[in-house]
Amino acid sequence: MSWSATLLTLFPEMFPGPLGTSLAGRALREGIWSCEARDIRAQALDRHRTVDDTPFGGGAGMVMRPDVVDAAIAAAMPAGDPRPLIYLTPRGRLLDQALVRQLAAGPGVVLLCGRYEGVDQRVIEARGMIEVSIGDYVLSGGEIGALTLLDACIRLLPGVMGAAESAVEESHSAGLLEYPQYTRPAEWQGRAVPQVLLSGHHAEVARWRRQESEAATRERRPDLWTRTQVAADGAAA
């Protein structure tokens, strides 16, 4: 069975979108993963096809109704569907590579994309949704977050990338930013490629790349550097 993604959204035309091209698109055509986008509005209960209403307590915007969202989930997930149900929201836990690996290793995902000011909290709790954010900024809806999560998972599916590349990513550079890359020409606009990369000394190249990875992580991502150090200390103890 292929890794299957179901999207619950008010904008099903956004899927597969960019994931229909390039690496993910080829994998989709090969049946490595599947993508079903379902219109939440199809589950509206009234003739005006209402999906949202004003927030209790007042305030700006509209909130998606729990009854409509619940009906959309029921229609999308057969009883016993083993896939996790994820709600994309800036209130969620941050998406990271550990969660991506976990999701990619499973049967797939059901992704609820909110619009407006969000979804009624009761259906989030009743359905045991995992709330996930892709970063500390606000998007106009969960769809682009869903595309991001899917892209990150799909590239890890067996047969999508090539075993060599994925193995390298897993072991070598865990918890560090990537080192800088260079290609021809060896000199461009008066800028030379670092000499060590032209030397043919594989051990020296590896050492230089490691140093560059560590320096970049320390300078650009002190948060990630601290976590990586803690993990390394724990492994050594």
Ligand code: 6GU
């Ligand atoms: Cl998943 N959704 C929205 N609307 N905004 C976000 C987000 C998700 N992640 C970060 N900001």
